[in-house]
Amino acid sequence: MKQILLITDGCSNVGMSPIVAAAHAKAEGINVNVVGVLDQGDVGELGAAEIEEIARAGGGLSRMVNMRQLSQTVQMMTRKTVVQTIQLAVQKELKHVLGNGSIEALPPEKRGEVVRVIDELGETSGLQVALLIDASASMKPKLAAVEEAIRDLMLSLQARQGKSEIAVFHFPGTRHGDDCIMDLAWTSHLNGVHSIFPKLQMGGTTPTGPAIMHVVEFYRQGQGQGSVHDYGAMGDYGRRGRQETDGMMGDYVV
Amino acid sequence: MTTSFKLELRRGSVVVGKWKLGRYRVERLLGEGANGKVYLVQRDREWLAMKVGADAVDLQSEINVMKSLDKQKSHGAEPFLYDVDDLYGPDGREYSFYIMRYVRGTTLASYLKEQGAEWFPLVGLNLLGKLAKLHRAGWVFGDLKVENVMVADYGHVELVDYGGVTAVGKSIRQFTEIYDRGYWNSGPRSADPKYDLFSFAVLCIQLHEPKRLHALTKELLPQNRSMDELMEIAQGSAALKPVLGWLRRAMAGEFANASEGAEAWRVLLHRRETRRSASIPGWLKGLAATSGLLLAASIFWLVINIFL
Numbered sequence: 001m002k003q004i005l006l007i008t009d010g011c012s013n014v015g016m017s018p019i020v021a022a023a024h025a026k027a028e029g030i031n032v033n034v035v036g037v038l039d040q041g042d043v044g045e046l047g048a049a050e051i052e053e054i055a056r057a058g059g060g061l062s063r064m065v066n067m068r069q070l071s072q073t074v075q076m077m078t079r080k081t082v083v084q085t086i087q088l089a090v091q092k093e094l095k096h097v098l099g100n101g102s103i104e105a106l107p108p109e110k111r112g113e114v115v116r117v118i119d120e121l122g123e124t125s126g127l128q129v130a131l132l133i134d135a136s137a138s139m140k141p142k143l144a145a146v147e148e149a150i151r152d153l154m155l156s157l158q159a160r161q162g163k164s165e166i167a168v169f170h171f172p173g174t175r176h177g178d179d180c181i182m183d184l185a186w187t188s189h190l191n192g193v194h195s196i197f198p199k200l201q202m203g204g205t206t207p208t209g210p211a212i213m214h215v216v217e218f219y220r221q222g223q224g225q226g227s228v229h230d231y232g233a234m235g236d237y238g239r240r241g242r243q244e245t246d247g248m249m250g251d252y253v254v
Numbered sequence: 255m256t257t258s259f260k261l262e263l264r265r266g267s268v269v270v271g272k273w274k275l276g277r278y279r280v281e282r283l284l285g286e287g288a289n290g291k292v293y294l295v296q297r298d299r300e301w302l303a304m305k306v307g308a309d310a311v312d313l314q315s316e317i318n319v320m321k322s323l324d325k326q327k328s329h330g331a332e333p334f335l336y337d338v339d340d341l342y343g344p345d346g347r348e349y350s351f352y353i354m355r356y357v358r359g360t361t362l363a364s365y366l367k368e369q370g371a372e373w374f375p376l377v378g379l380n381l382l383g384k385l386a387k388l389h390r391a392g393w394v395f396g397d398l399k400v401e402n403v404m405v406a407d408y409g410h411v412e413l414v415d416y417g418g419v420t421a422v423g424k425s426i427r428q429f430t431e432i433y434d435r436g437y438w439n440s441g442p443r444s445a446d447p448k449y450d451l452f453s454f455a456v457l458c459i460q461l462h463e464p465k466r467l468h469a470l471t472k473e474l475l476p477q478n479r480s481m482d483e484l485m486e487i488a489q490g491s492a493a494l495k496p497v498l499g500w501l502r503r504a505m506a507g508e509f510a511n512a513s514e515g516a517e518a519w520r521v522l523l524h525r526r527e528t529r530r531s532a533s534i535p536g537w538l539k540g541l542a543a544t545s546g547l548l549l550a551a552s553i554f555w556l557v558i559n560i561f562l
Contacts, residue, residue: 071431083311103310103311104348107273108317108338108340108350112318112321123425151476155442155443158442159424159442159444161423161424161425
């Protein structure tokens with residue numbers, strides 16, 4: 001299972017439409033979840049509408065939360081999306097067998113067994129979550145909460161029985177006009193990772209759409225290299241890359 | 255994360271199950287959980303609780319847990335589940351529901367407020383007993399918190415909301431941050447009996463020092479959350495003094511399960527300091543002293559009158 005989790009606080013303003021990009025992700029079998037982080041004010045009507053639509057196009061969920069709820073929301077969204085992804089796959093199978101794919105259409109006694117299978121698969125299937133963080137200027141005071149949410153998500157994923165990994169990206173990349181920069185390659189533990197966002201220079205435009213495409217491309221390349229089932233090597237590569245650049249990830253782009 | 259669950263059942267309305275045609279008259283809303291609403295309903299003069307879920311799959315996995323709990327129960331024990339069915343909401347949509355036994359009682363916090371803090375050691379023991387039963391059957395309660403513990407007369411305890419109940423070894427299905435071992439950097443978020451004991455320890459602190467616990471979660475940086483910080487709050491509470499050692503052991507994972515925890519708790523319970531610190535109000539002590547004096551005086555008077 002593949003997910004992109006976008007954490008943002010406003011509207012995209014440059015490059016391709018993030019809604020189109022999210023639809024691309026969905027076409028590649030990647031669900032896109034979006035969390036809109038509010039502080040005191042609001043993300044604005046426009047921002048809220050965009051956040052909702054990105055998630056809808058990406059086959060995921062969207063939520064507006066304040067910083068205190070961020071960890072809990074990220075964790076629950078990821079969990080819910082896992083169940084939904086498996087539910088969809090199971091419903092497809094049911095449709096073959098029964099002609100009707102909806103679990104609700106089953107009588108309560110039969111539903112139990114189907115849901116037991118969904119729960120079991122949800123706990124044991126492999127899962128990858130690519131976190132995509134909006135690092136525009138207004139997000140600066142929220143980055144500590146974002147980093148905490150990432151650590152908290154890792155904690156939840158580690159408790160799963162299936163293999164679980166996360167990768168972290170942020171946008172915009174401030175150097176060389178990059179849309180998006182990888183901060184952390186696939187990893188299944190954050191022990192020893194002191195800071196996920198080393199000395200971020202925040203600001204610039206908000207190329208949400210191009211950034212989503214960048215992560216989709218990252219997923220595709222992972223597949224192209226035939227490393228879908230073994231992300232360990234790739235994770236090592238990412239870590240080495242980070243050490244070489246002395247904590248600065250600015251130059252390391254997949 | 256709140257789900258957009260807008261179903262409202264009016265008092266007096268009758269719910270008819272879609273599949274089994276069971277009829278239930280809605281009395282009132284009992285509570286709202288993470289994934290549904292619980293109503294008090296009546297069937298043939300019997301009071302029952304009805305949980306309506308926002309999501310059929312979500313609710314069904316909770317039902318699955320309760321079913322296996324029912325299967326593991328000894329004969330004669332009251333079942334959890336009475337009925338499982340779907341209903342048509344006033345909005346025309348279908349919702350899943352299940353009927354369970356109605357637990358009469360008040361929440362843990364209000365029980366102690368009304369009946370007095372001296373009930374705390376016994377209620378704690380009873381709660382550990384409930385957890386021990388789950389642990390013996392291979393389950394972890396998961397979302398243990400003040401709101402999920404109901405207390406009836408004489409400290410009788412019932413757990414409500416089985417949405418977090420998880421088979422040992424799997425990832426905890428539902429939890430609340432401040433009760434979560436992982437949140438306090440004190441262990442994994444996977445289901446083992448020690449997970450519940452950690453939450454139990456936080457619950458004790460939450461009962462006696464809710465304001466300080468809340469303040470702590472606000473001021474601490476995430477990386478500095480630890481059981482030592484929790485212990486510091488506990489040490490500042492007079493009521494928790496007798497159980498300090500127990501709390502530390504529970505949080506450190508020294509009890510293998512709730513049975514072990516309950517055994518150690520029981521030993522504390524019958525120690526004299528524990529009983530004494532269950533604060534007897536000053537006026538009551540005064541009263542005892544006065545009645546003692548009165549008694550002595552009356553006996554003296556009797557003795558004088560009868561024998562002299």
